[in-house]
Amino acid sequence: MPGRASQLRRRLRARPHDQRRLQENHLEPCEFPGCDERREVNSFSKLCRLHKTRHQLTGSAWHKPLPQSALKSARSLARDFVEAHSDHKGLQAALRLLGIMFVSPRSYFQDVRVIVAVETARNKHAHDLQHVLERLLAVYVIRHLKPAAITDDDGLTFEVYRATLPGQNRNPVKVREAVGPFIIEALGLLLTRAARRACHEQQQQPNPSTRRSRNVF
Numbered sequence: 001m002p003g004r005a006s007q008l009r010r011r012l013r014a015r016p017h018d019q020r021r022l023q024e025n026h027l028e029p030c031e032f033p034g035c036d037e038r039r040e041v042n043s044f045s046k047l048c049r050l051h052k053t054r055h056q057l058t059g060s061a062w063h064k065p066l067p068q069s070a071l072k073s074a075r076s077l078a079r080d081f082v083e084a085h086s087d088h089k090g091l092q093a094a095l096r097l098l099g100i101m102f103v104s105p106r107s108y109f110q111d112v113r114v115i116v117a118v119e120t121a122r123n124k125h126a127h128d129l130q131h132v133l134e135r136l137l138a139v140y141v142i143r144h145l146k147p148a149a150i151t152d153d154d155g156l157t158f159e160v161y162r163a164t165l166p167g168q169n170r171n172p173v174k175v176r177e178a179v180g181p182f183i184i185e186a187l188g189l190l191l192t193r194a195a196r197r198a199c200h201e202q203q204q205q206p207n208p209s210t211r212r213s214r215n216v217f
């Protein structure tokens with residue numbers, strides 16, 4: 001936010017005692033439990049740089065974005081599952097909902113920033129709905145296998161947002177907080193159950209050719 005930063009600089013020139021308060025703040029420890037770092041330089045944040053950045057990106061100082069390597073391997077399990085269950089009514093309904101959301105985001109969102117972000121993602125990445133569903137399911141597969149990887153609701157909101165609208169360099173809070181909860185409310189239960197089932201099937205039948213014959217979850 002360069003606008004905000006330059007405003008801050010102007011204010012600091014006018015009020016030199018703020019400079020002292022900033023320095024004092026920097027000498028304080030980060031408020032994140034167990035973190036020994038000092039608070040961010042030139043900021044009144046109560047967090048160190050890492051935790052502040054994490055909070056700004058994901059909405060939670062606790063949540064560390066899931067690494068691409070974990071998402072990639074969970075996605076391959078999710079892909080197998082979605083392909084094996086392509087005729088499942090729940091998955092078909094999920095694809096329909098995603099289709100409406102991308103074609104006509106105004107059906108679900110009011111904020112123009114959210115609508116533009118969804119339209120941009122659709123135009124830029126020529127969205128394949130099945131890929132979106134696979135990415136979403138991959139997040140829930142990780143959540144099922146390793147619950148600690150997604151620490152809280154904000155962390156889940158961030159991961160769901162990122163899976164739905166990938167490749168966005170900017171991460172406007174409004175978009176994250178609209179798209180994430182919308183998907184979680186509409187598809188969270190289905191994705192939770194599908195993830196559980198996908199993991200179960202993989203354990204039961206590690207051979208992909210036999211896995212495809214199962215059709216219920």
Ligand SMILES: [Zn+2]
Pocket residue numbers: 030031032035036037047048049050051
């Ligand atoms: Zn910290």
